[in-house]
Amino acid sequence: MSVHRLTLGDVLDEHRRGRPRGTAVVDGDVRLTHPELGDRVDRLAVALMAAGVGPGERVLWLGQNSFRVLELLLAAGRLGAVFCPANWRQSADELAHVLTDLTPKVVVWEESEAVEKARGQVPLNARWVRSGEEYESFLTGDGRALPGVVSAEVDDAAPVLALYTAAFDGRPNAALLSHAALVAHSMALLHVRQMEDGFTFLACGPLFHVGTMMFTLATFQLGGTLVFTPAYEPVEVCRLIDAEKCTQAFLFGPMIDGLVQANAGGAYDLSSLRFVSHSPEWDAMITVDDSPWCASKMGGYGQTEVGGMLTFLGLGMGGAGYAGRPSPLVHVRLLDADGTEVAPGEVGEICARGHSLFSGYWNRPELNEAKSRGGWHHTGDLGRREPDGTLTFIGPKLRMIKSANENIYPAEVERALKSHPAVADAAVIGVPDERFGQSPKAVVVLAEGASATAEDVIEHVRGEIASYKKPREVEFTDAIPKRGYTPDYDALDERFGGGAYPGA
Template identity: 80%
Template sequence: MSVHQLTLGDVLGEHRRGRPLDVAAVDGDVRLTYPELDARVDRLANALAGAGVEKGDRVLWLGQNSFRILELLLASGRLGAILCPANWRQSADELAYVLDDLTPRAVVWEESEAVAEAREGWSGTATWLKSGDEYEEFLAAGADGAPAAPVTEDLPVLALYTAAFDGRPGAALLSHRALIAHSEALLHQRQMENGFTFLACGPMFHVGTNMFVLATFLLGGKNVFTPAYEPKEVCRLIEAEKCTQAFLFGPMIDGLVAANEGGQYDLSSLRFVSHTPEWDAMITVDDSPWCASKMGGYGQTEVGGMLTFLGLGIGGQGYAGRSSTLVTVRILDANGVEVAPGEVGEICARGWSLFSGYHNRPELNAQKAIGGYHHTGDLGRREPDGTLTFIGPKLRMIKSANENIYPAEVERALKTHPSVADAAVIGVPDDRFGQTVKAVVVLKPDAEVSEDAIIEHVRGEIASYKKPRHVAFTAAIPKKGYTPDYDALDAEFGGGAYPGS
């Protein structure tokens, strides 16, 4: 083992020694110090090994937020295995795809009709554990002491599904090194200090929540978990646990302001970005580069979260700031040649926080890594002062309430309706969510179906938040070659407000 190796398991072991009294995780009645978390992770890792989980195997979490996600990540990491917290809001069809694609060796799940239906139709084999008593009994049966599996920092440890440009997402694999590197860059930008407490109220299948959980863990801070965002409960937890940071954006912040209208909760421990006078009066407005710059930059799951930070380019010409200190960024043309400042090209990067590729996608991985750089699929521009501007995806993407929605995925669901001959999806501006989904549908001859019926059909095929909020019927979808002419559709049906526009 090289003296230069550092894994997530090593970090946990160091916290066990250096922070024996500090709380690592809070979830309802569960309160775990770092030594207690380390001991549970060892037992869980040994129990998983006993169930056949080995280096390179996948462990799947199907449920809402829980301290068990962090626990499973660390236990998987001690075996050289990979944890995937999947989107629990997905339909049975989408979850069945994840099972087929990921072929997990173990699945930890929470009760839901979609999960039960997907499990019933799956032909694979895995150890299935229901979160709760069954999980606890399984963990308790594991042996004490760290497993003997040799683990190196370059091994993937976390898989997050993303980038459904072709209609189905891929699992981006992030290594120990990538997660530690990104955490180090983020905690520097956020100026995280001893005693930092993060409230994981955003979905943990999303890199935006995970990156703060892991940065807090790296620092030796306290992670507080709640199943999902519920305004009054979030307010209560901020006060009770003296939370420093939480996963929040505009509409979520507005919900907290409404829930705390009478001032019954003390939210002053929260050091957060300025939003409205009412919000600013409840919290402590933070002046770190992360918060002073409105928590921004450019990022994606494949780069560990953030590739650039606005906090490194405050006052600069570019809307995405400057690159993280642990990566290099190039703006390249179609031939892989760096373009001049002021010209638009593809944002490409390499460095310590970059992912290890997509699970089981060798052809896509080769395309993405041409020339030794990760090709993000997004367009950007280097400004004369060296800062970066994000222009938008090379392929169309809709951003609704901080969720990425890919037209191809929704279009695939629309076309499974027996009355639909063709369909395309655009994003339309929305005051609350930024964008919402609008479907443009061509019906089969003599078919009759309502807007509501189309929406409900899509709701049954994919996660509800991806469904159209509006449906327009037309005689034909304009095309550019074989693909929809999205510009023409935007012009005719009111599309706009795309990321980077």
């Protein structure tokens, strides 16, 4: 065993010794200290091992937020395995893709029509464990003895977390993040957010999203308290902030507005929340935080593949570039198509390497080779180095729509559109949306002799992919302008009102 190793399990074991009375997780009636969490993780690791999970095998979670997500991640990490919390809002077809692609040994799931349907579509040699009583029985097992430490010789460079993202070709890919990468990103975030002892994070955003997961893991790294709630619900979020004295939560504009409305009468004390200034009403309810992270309004540039944030505006406040400067644990270059660094003021692809970067995509050797060419991770996004050294994010090389806090890839929506029997061709653009920043609009060519309404098309897409990805508008046209084999998105934007893309 290397003396330089630091896995997530090592972090947990240190908290068991150093914080024996500290509360690790809160979830409804469940309250666990660090030693209690550690004992459950050890039992779960034994149960997973008995179910055939070993180094490199995958464990899948299909459900809403739960403390069990953290338990499964840590238990899989004990065994050198990989844990994936999948997007529970996906359609049955999308979930079937995840099952087929990931081929997990164990699936822990919450009951839903989409999961039931996906399970029926994919013959999988896996142990299915329903969350709740069945999970607790699975964890308890047959009374087998608990080992003092359940672990193989796990290298901290081994992948431990898989998050689906980057649907470049219409299907998402699972980005693999190692123990070492997660620890490194947590340390950078701890520094910029100025997280201190007693930090309490409310995981009210989706744990399949790197934005929620990165704060969950940074809080875990610090030995703080994690409060879980199944999903964002304004009144319940207000109650939990008050009851648990939460320091931070996963929130952005519309979610904050919902909390202001829910707490208009002042029923809940939200002053423990040290957060970003947003509006006079919000600022009066909370404690406006002056850390670099909050003072910069959580600015910067990131993606799942870099563990969350690659750059922080908090490290370059007052600079010309509104993405700030890189995390202290990464190295960033702006490269042209030949792999040559471009001069300050010129646009190039944002490329990076360093401790917090991912280990590649699961089962995508060709994509991995392309994305890591020349020894750099090629993000697929464009940026510019300003004269003062700060960075500006320009936008994706492959166009992406940002609706609220969700990334929507046109190729994925277009694939769903083209599966409609009346659709001959389709393209998707992003149009400005006052509430969500952008919303997807479909431009559709109907097959000869076929007919369909906008409502027909939208409902079809809703059945194929997650509802938030469906177009909110449909325009019918005679032909999709092309550049080679791909849609001419600039021409479509000009004709149909596209705009407000990330970085624009």
